[in-house]
Amino acid sequence: MKASLHSAQDAAVPLPADFEAWLDWLATQRRASPLTLKAYRVGLQALLRMADGRPVAELESQDVRRFVARLHGEGLQGRSIARHLSTWRGLYRWLIRHRGLRANPVLGVRPPKTASTLPRVLSPDQAAALLEPAAENLLETRDIAMFELFYSSGLRVSELAGLDIEGGLDLAEAMVTVRGKRNRNRSVPVGSRAVCALRAWLAVRGQLAPAGEPALFVTRSGGRLSISGIANRLGQRARALGLSVHVHPHMLRHSFASHLLQSSGDLRAVQELLGHASIRSTQIYTHLDFQHLAKVYDATHPRAKK
Structure with a gap:
């Protein structure tokens, strides 16, 4: 319940120009699908909420680890947190290459482990x-x-x-x-x-x-x-x-x-x-x-x- 509530809150968070520029680069240069871009947008909105007004350029690894703990405490599963981390990692890679950022604080941060579930199939x-x-x-x-x-x-x-x-x-x-x-x-x-x-x-x-x-x-x-x-x-x-x-x-x-x-x-x-x-x-x-x-x-x- 908490996870879905925060997802709705995240969806209302507008993205900064650099975030939108990265998504546009993904769409035009990497030909990311609309569904992929939608998932990335959700991850970026979650990052902004976690940062609570702090510029993303100032975030450090311990901040990202704290964000992961918060998301897990809100009920987000490990697989969803892993998708967010992948989004954040990709954003920082782009910021380093195109905006001169010096370090990627998401490197080395791992999501919590969750029990693997097999897909359900019809007989x-x-x-x-x-x-x-x-x-x-x-x-x-x-x-x-x-x-x-x-x-x-x-x-x-x-x-x-x-x-x-x-x-x-x-x-x-x-x-x-x-x-x-x-x-x-x-x-x-x-x-x-x-x-x-x-x-x-x-x-x-x-x-x-x-x-x-x-x-x-x-x-x-x-x-x-x-x-x-x-x-x-x-x-x-x-x-x-x-x-x-x-x-x-x-x-x-x-x-x-x-x-x-x-x-x-x-x-x-x-x-x-x-x-x-x-x-x-x-x-x-x-x-x-x-x-x-x-x-x-x-x-x-x-x-x-x-």
């Missing part, structure tokens, strides 16, 4: 229960096409929302090309069921989308469906079908990766399909795979049964 049966019921109306035809593509290709929700009718989707080749983090393009196969669902949606899309609308997935009023709109529709479908878990967009991406790794055992291939820059980000799915194997062992091995 193959739950995924089938979510995707297999036939559409009963126009919006459900759209939704099934979205969720089939989501699960088939392991897209990020921002990548799904950003797809256009031209340029990204090639049903003849059963491939989709998306622009991911840091504006990197990657091409991912599209499964046969997703291809069928997308063809069904494209056949009726014109009933919602006006001429000239580029978005592949549109709202009932014809505009591009937003990230939050996708999340809401996915949650509604899961509840309507009686799934016993809270289904959110990233769960479909996690499920794609986990199920693919269970079937293939090819971690490098999963890394490429997910668009992870580092194999470390993909390795979490090996833990999920081990959990699956452990359950199979407990259920089937004669010396594991009670």
